[in-house]
Amino acid sequence: MSRLACVAKPSLSMKPTGWFQVAWSDEIAVGEVHRMKYFDTDMVAWRAESGMVTVMDAYCEHLGAHLGYGGTVVGEVIQCPFHGWQWNNEGRNVCIPYQDRPNRGRRIPTYPTVERNSSVYLWYDTAGREPYFDVPDIFGDFGDDSTAADYYPQARLYRTQLELHPQYVLENGVDFAHFKFVHQTPIVPLFTRHDFDEPVSYVDFTITFEGDEGQIIDDINSGVEAINGGLGVAVTKSWGMVDNRTISAVTPVDENTSDVRFMVYIGRVPGDDSPKAEAKAQAFGQAVIDQFAADIEIWQHQRYTHRPGLAAAEFDGFTAIRKWANQFYQPDHQGEPQSVSQ
Structure with a gap:
C-alpha cells in the first residue's frame, strides 16, 4: 500500500482562495516550459520571449496533449508538440498551422500570475473571482527603503508533498507558546499587534533568541x-x-499534501563585502532555515483540531486568526466550522 493511501484527508479544504507560490523565477528561463501540479491540477508555466510568465492548465484543448512534454515557446505563445496549435498568455488559440483561422471557441484555463521577490505566484479561486488583494512584497511593504541589493541572495528550503495545510503555518504566527519549546527561546515572546481586519493581515511580536530565562520582556529590544x-x-x-527577512509559501498539491518553500534574505553590512562577512551571512541564513525546518517537523505530523482546548492566554490570538482564515474558503469547500475553546 502506498504511503499516501494511509494519509487522512485534512478536514480543512485544500482549495482556499489566494496567492500561492508555484516556482522560483530562476526555474523558468526564457523559452522554457515548467511542469507542475497544484490544487489537484496538472499545470505548466512558460516564459515568453518578452519575459512574461504564464501559468495555465497543462493540456492542449485540441486533442489533450500535455504541453509540458515537448511543448515549445515560440515568441509570445506556447506551441503544442502534437499538432502545432499555438496558445497565447490568455489561453486562447491563435494559430492552427494547417488552417487559415484559429479555433476561437476553445481556451486553456489560465491563472492570474505575479512575479515578486524572485518568486512566481498564481491566484487560485474556485469561484473564478479576480484577485482582490496583492502578494506581499518583502521589501516594499515594510515602509522602509530596503531593496534586494541590500541583501545577500536568497537561502532557500523546498519540501515537496508534505502532509500539511497552509493554515497550520499561518496559525504559527499567533502561537507564542511554541517558541520556547520548538525554537528554544529563553523567554516567551510578547505579541504587540494582531491586525486581522483585511485579507492581508499583520502580526508583530517582541522576541529574542539570546540570553537566559532571567530576562524580562521589557528588556528585549528585538x-x-x-x-x-x-x-x-x-x-x-x-x-x-x-538583519533578516523571510518568505514562507505553502501551496496545496492535492487533497492531502502541500509543497513548502521558505526563503531567507540576510542583510549586507554596509562597506563590508568580505568573504568572511558573506560566510557569516550564509551560516545565519542556514540557522534561520533550520528553525523553520523544526516547525515543519511538527506540522507534517499534525492533526488539525477544529475545537482545540486552549490556555486562556492563547484564546484571543487563535480566535482572531481562525475567524480571519474563514474568508478564504468557499462555503462548499470549507469543511467543519473553525472554532476554539478554552
Whole structure:
C-alpha cells in the first residue's frame, strides 16, 4: 500500500482562495516550459520571449496533449508538440498551422500570475473571482527603503508533498507558546499587534533568541514584523538582531499534501563585502532555515483540531486568526466550522 493511501484527508479544504507560490523565477528561463501540479491540477508555466510568465492548465484543448512534454515557446505563445496549435498568455488559440483561422471557441484555463521577490505566484479561486488583494512584497511593504541589493541572495528550503495545510503555518504566527519549546527561546515572546481586519493581515511580536530565562520582556529590544497575504504567503522582517527577512509559501498539491518553500534574505553590512562577512551571512541564513525546518517537523505530523482546548492566554490570538482564515474558503469547500475553546 502506498504511503499516501494511509494519509487522512485534512478536514480543512485544500482549495482556499489566494496567492500561492508555484516556482522560483530562476526555474523558468526564457523559452522554457515548467511542469507542475497544484490544487489537484496538472499545470505548466512558460516564459515568453518578452519575459512574461504564464501559468495555465497543462493540456492542449485540441486533442489533450500535455504541453509540458515537448511543448515549445515560440515568441509570445506556447506551441503544442502534437499538432502545432499555438496558445497565447490568455489561453486562447491563435494559430492552427494547417488552417487559415484559429479555433476561437476553445481556451486553456489560465491563472492570474505575479512575479515578486524572485518568486512566481498564481491566484487560485474556485469561484473564478479576480484577485482582490496583492502578494506581499518583502521589501516594499515594510515602509522602509530596503531593496534586494541590500541583501545577500536568497537561502532557500523546498519540501515537496508534505502532509500539511497552509493554515497550520499561518496559525504559527499567533502561537507564542511554541517558541520556547520548538525554537528554544529563553523567554516567551510578547505579541504587540494582531491586525486581522483585511485579507492581508499583520502580526508583530517582541522576541529574542539570546540570553537566559532571567530576562524580562521589557528588556528585549528585538522582534519580528509579519505580513500574511492570505493563507499562501507570509513575509517577515526582523529588527534589533541580525538583519533578516523571510518568505514562507505553502501551496496545496492535492487533497492531502502541500509543497513548502521558505526563503531567507540576510542583510549586507554596509562597506563590508568580505568573504568572511558573506560566510557569516550564509551560516545565519542556514540557522534561520533550520528553525523553520523544526516547525515543519511538527506540522507534517499534525492533526488539525477544529475545537482545540486552549490556555486562556492563547484564546484571543487563535480566535482572531481562525475567524480571519474563514474568508478564504468557499462555503462548499470549507469543511467543519473553525472554532476554539478554552
